[in-house]
Amino acid sequence: xxxxxxxxxxxxxxxxxxxxxxxxxxxxxxxxxxxxxxxxxxxxxxxxxxxxxxxxxxxxxxxxxxxxxxxxxxxxxxxxxxxxxxxxxxxxxxxxxxxxxxxxxxxxxxxxxxxxxxxxxxxxxxxxxxxxxxxxxxxxxxxxxxxxxxxxxxxxxx
Amino acid sequence: xxxxxxxxxxxxxxxxxxxxxxxxxxxxxxxxxxxxxxxxxxxxxxxxxxxxxxxxxxxxxxxxxxxxxxxxxxxxxxxxxxxxxxxxxxxxxxxxxxxxxxxxxxxxxxxxxxxxxxxxxxxxxxxxxxxxxxxxxxxxxxxxxxxxxxxxxxxxxxxxxxxxxxxxxxxxxxxxxxxxxxxxxxxxxxxxxxxxxxxxxxxxxxxxxxxxxxxxxxxxxxxxxxxxxxxxxxxxxxxxxxxxxxxxxxxxxxxxxxxxxxxxxxxxxxxxxxxxxxxxxxxxxxxxxxxxxxxxxxxxxxxxxxxxxxxxxxxxxxxxxxxxxxxxxxxxxxxxxxxxxxxxxxxxxxxxxxxxxxxxxxxxxxxxxxxxxxxxxxxxxxxxxxxxxxxxxxxxxxxxxxxxxxxxxxxxxxxxxxxxxxxxxxxxxxxxxxxxxxxxxx
Numbered sequence: 089x090x091x092x093x094x095x096x097x098x099x100x101x102x103x104x105x106x107x108x109x110x111x112x113x114x115x116x117x118x119x120x121x122x123x124x125x126x127x128x129x130x131x132x133x134x135x136x137x138x139x140x141x142x143x144x145x146x147x148x149x150x151x152x153x154x155x156x157x158x159x160x161x162x163x164x165x166x167x168x169x170x171x172x173x174x175x176x177x178x179x180x181x182x183x184x185x186x187x188x189x190x191x192x193x194x195x196x197x198x199x200x201x202x203x204x205x206x207x208x209x210x211x212x213x214x215x216x217x218x219x220x221x222x223x224x225x226x227x228x229x230x231x232x233x234x235x236x237x238x239x240x241x242x243x244x245x246x
Numbered sequence: 247x248x249x250x251x252x253x254x255x256x257x258x259x260x261x262x263x264x265x266x267x268x269x270x271x272x273x274x275x276x277x278x279x280x281x282x283x284x285x286x287x288x289x290x291x292x293x294x295x296x297x298x299x300x301x302x303x304x305x306x307x308x309x310x311x312x313x314x315x316x317x318x319x320x321x322x323x324x325x326x327x328x329x330x331x332x333x334x335x336x337x338x339x340x341x342x343x344x345x346x347x348x349x350x351x352x353x354x355x356x357x358x359x360x361x362x363x364x365x366x367x368x369x370x371x372x373x374x375x376x377x378x379x380x381x382x383x384x385x386x387x388x389x390x391x392x393x394x395x396x397x398x399x400x401x402x403x404x405x406x407x408x409x410x411x412x413x414x415x416x417x418x419x420x421x422x423x424x425x426x427x428x429x430x431x432x433x434x435x436x437x438x439x440x441x442x443x444x445x446x447x448x449x450x451x452x453x454x455x456x457x458x459x460x461x462x463x464x465x466x467x468x469x470x471x472x473x474x475x476x477x478x479x480x481x482x483x484x485x486x487x488x489x490x491x492x493x494x495x496x497x498x499x500x501x502x503x504x505x506x507x508x509x510x511x512x513x514x515x516x517x518x519x520x521x522x523x524x525x526x527x528x529x530x531x532x533x534x535x536x537x538x539x540x541x542x543x544x545x546x547x548x549x550x551x552x553x554x555x556x557x558x559x560x561x562x563x564x565x566x567x568x569x570x571x572x573x574x575x576x577x578x579x580x581x582x583x584x585x586x587x588x589x590x591x592x593x594x595x596x597x598x599x600x601x602x603x604x605x606x607x608x609x610x611x612x613x614x615x616x617x618x619x620x621x622x623x624x625x626x627x628x629x630x631x632x633x634x635x636x637x638x639x640x641x642x643x644x645x646x647x648x649x650x651x652x653x654x655x656x657x658x659x660x661x662x663x664x665x666x667x668x669x670x671x672x673x674x675x676x677x678x679x680x681x682x683x684x685x686x687x688x
Contacts (some may be wrong), residue, residue, distance in 0.1 A: 091624045126632040127647045154646050156616035
């Protein structure tokens with residue numbers, strides 16, 4: 089079976105026991121993203137706090153989602169990666185994840201990104217299945233959207 | 247957990263092995279050497295060699311733009327194209343080829359009618375205003391529709407100020423006709439209903455709907471995308487005004503679809519797309535239009551595709567549509583039994599074969615449909631997952647999506663066995679093997 093390359097144990101763990109799930113307050117922005125070809129959905133809230141250096145920090149991301157294991161595990165892995173990071177750092181991590189998704193299963197790409205992506209590097213196998221890439225990316229698109237909206241509410245210090 | 251439902255005795259109405267040999271793609275392997283088990287004909291059907299040969303023959307020997315040109319190739323191309331029109335007409339029970347309009351697919355056929363009805367409201371010629379849809383009018387659909395037979399009507403209502411109303415569904419996957427008499431009323435201009443649901447498999451009772459529509463003088467459009475390929479359909483028997491269907495779901499090429507319309511209705515409609523081929527006289531100040539079907543076929547048409555569809559119709563007719571229907575019914579009955587004996591599997595749609603076609607949607611407890619589909623794909627089994635372009639239907643039954651298996655002339659019992667084994671494999675893979683409650687009763 090080739091399936092194990094996509095459904096890494098780490099992904100299934102995130103799917104079964106998602107980290108940070110649930111909608112919480114406070115939040116500055118809430119977005120709802122759907123994957124129109126399959127009906128996957130995520131509602132995602134972002135709460136920003138400004139640190140001593142004046143940077144906008146993602147102090148909480150809360151979410152409710154509905155969808156396949158890949159889409160739901162991706163949100164959970166993203167949560168672990170970006171909580172406590174500044175918005176630009178989180179968006180940069182999102183770019184790395186995008187690079188991984190475009191790697192078409194090239195192991196060298198995943199290897200280079202291991203430090204930046206931690207658990208999320210386990211999604212490398214998804215890049216071999218074009219139809220599933222959008223599942224893995226939905227949460228990151230929602231985060232990008234919600235962060236931009238939250239920044240515009242808080243005055244955009246980042 | 248072992249399978250207990252065994253294959254029915256006796257042979258299937260169609261000789262599956264012989265038929266499979268006609269479909270080149272069915273001999274290829276997928277995902278590292280797995281035999282292809284194609285259970286996605288409802289999305290698009292595979293093509294027999296006869297269809298591919300007809301297209302190739304057209305391009306190699308007769309290619310020209312139809313209905314124009316004074317040369318021999320143009321004559322041959324026009325003859326072949328018009329012969330395809332006659333074949334398709336006979337296939338659905340009309341000898342009047344003027345009633346067959348070639349479109350790109352079902353979606354375009356339905357849009358053609360929807361736009362013609364709003365264009366009618368502003369048509370210069372009085373004759374084109376007869377079926378105009380305006381503010382205060384109502385369009386009726388059902389909750390079972392494919393987006394192709396829903397969104398065009400929503401848009402028509404937005405353009406004209408008309409109101410969209412719909413018939414709901416029962417818990418067992420049938421149309422709820424309790425409100426038929428009020429939903430279809432004197433304000434109704436058109437009723438658009440699917441003949442066979444692409445997601446539930448339900449075959450809808452058209453008689454009461456047509457009868458009510460006739461009482462109030464409304465037009466009836468039937469979405470035949472899932473019925474024309476799978477059962478005998480006769481437009482005279484249906485008694486409706488329009489029937490839309492796609493070539494690619496009935497063994498034909500993609501890019502060709504059909505709008506059948508009663509001639510007197512088609513003749514009273516203004517055009518949808520305009521340009522070459524559909525005109526009568528063109529002056530700088532304005533133009534007049536050709537009679538149907540040319541009025542609705544602007545531009546150089548999909549000639550090779552229409553000829554390919556003609557070959558598909560020949561292929562299906564040679565098998566016999568009665569037999570095709572019977573065959574799929576046998577496969578569907580077996581699939582319903584085989585799937586429902588798996589603990590955790592729920593069929594969404596009618597669970598018996600009464601007024602039911604071969605689209606079987608299901609959920610597997612604890613596994614998202616995409617993940618079910620991925621495991622099946624790994625085993626070489628092609629199914630569709632998601633909302634199947636019928637989002638309101640999955641919403642109605644409280645599931646985010648389904649996995650759907652659809653059947654055709656090359657589907658055998660072995661394909662269903664592979665599907666059932668694949669579902670059990672998915673349950674093992676994701677570690678969700680529900681308790682078999684039926685065994686705990688005793």
